Amino acid sequence: MTPIIPASLRSASVQTTTIRTIGAHDGRDVRIRGWLYNKREKGKLVFLIVRDGTGYLQAVAFQPEVPPDVFETCQKVTQESSLEVRGSIRKDDRAPGGYEMKLQSITVHQVAQDYPISPKEHGPDFLLDHRHLWLRSSKQHALLKIRSEICQAIRDFFYERDFVLIDSPILTPAACEGTSTLFETDYFDRKAYLSQSGQLYLEPACMAFGRVYCFGPTFRAEKSKTRRHLTEFWMVEPEVAYADLDDLLDLAEDFVVTLVARALDRCRPELTTLERDITRLERIQKPFPRLTYDEAAAVLMRPEIQSRARGQDAPPFVPGSDFGAFDETVLTETLERPVMITRYPTKIKAFYMQPDPQNPDRALCVDVLAPEGYGEIVGGSQRIHDHDLLLRRIQEHGLPLEAFRWYLDIRRYGSVPHAGFGMGIERFVSWVAGIHHLREAIPYPRTLNRLYP
């Protein structure tokens, strides 16, 4: 990595470097530019824990060996002040990270007064009010690094498989699926809605390019108030022409396994910082267990499961309805791998899903449920490719026909079976990182009660 350094800060004699690569500078003089993470004083010794975005480094100032003004600056500098330290790097097992700097000089660029987030425990409301500063904390830093790596892995996965990135619009004229509550906004003298899915716009592109995906923000105005919901979240949605449900299951399985492997390969230090049980991620291998909705429903109807639901005040499972939170826990708790549940009842799923030719009451769809109670991470289906059937479904759902004319066109001009799925980035990141709250898996969370910062 080549640091970008303004000419005014360059020095011919001392190299400016990053903490991530500090081991390569053992025994040499370097300059580190960053912020003060923490400070510990002991008489004639001051330990400065400096962070630069790539890691943490302990710089040690020892009184007789540094000039009095340098030592005094080290004593006075406050938490999160921006600074530049210069000194020699040496291996020392007593230092966090294994290397430390024997400090020779220090430049404080700006003194931070009363940094609000002290190195102690804080409540979620306080931390979310200070999200713009909380990003500097080690766990949040590790989490967002993992998110970044997973987003890069998603793009790499599709690029390597010849998918074309097709960005869907965020401003849309009408409801895509007719179910969710949408955010409404003024669009000159008309109304527009923030997109809740890119899928419908992706299907036409799929007929142009064969394999496509979109990756962007998605908006839901539902008043959900749980740790598994955000009003603004990121979703990646692939769509494949000439694909059936079995092709889709294989793609989703490959996708999940590849992303988890990438996190294990590139984010070990971050997963360790988050105290993630890595052995659980190492068990995420193909094949994933697959069962149908009817098989899953049979499990939930067992007397011992029904009595457990009553004991936990969970609403009882009714055959033909969708699974609740308790039901998802039951279906995933004994498994180490994600479970793929297929062929839900047609009437509880979206209007565009292809019915199973063997049983038209069941849709050719899949939900992938993550282990450890993280819930649905992937949802997808084969799409209806017959024009008349799709027209009938739009009418049955009471959707405005005029708004779907372009969508029906795809079934008039060279229609083929096709399939796709959507994956919620924050849910996936939460599962991989092993965190409790979805809102920490996005830099600036938007929830029912939060629009700041």
Place this chain on the structure above:
RNA sequence: UCCUCAGUAGCUCAAUGGUAGAGCAUCCGGCUGUUAACCGGAGGGUUGUAGGUUCGAGUCCUACCUGAGGAGCCA
């Protein structure tokens, strides 16, 4: 929309209906290897808001506000 819980110092939390407390942070002093350092000292309060009960309310009652967790809905 419904159910449950919470709101006390900058932060995290104590306080049988009877004088408002501690740790961290901040400031001052001490210490040559600290690991959320430690030791001594100082400053810091309209107990979410408005009513009510009581000789007396942080504590009990009512309403409201704010937040959290869950349900439903969904990724």
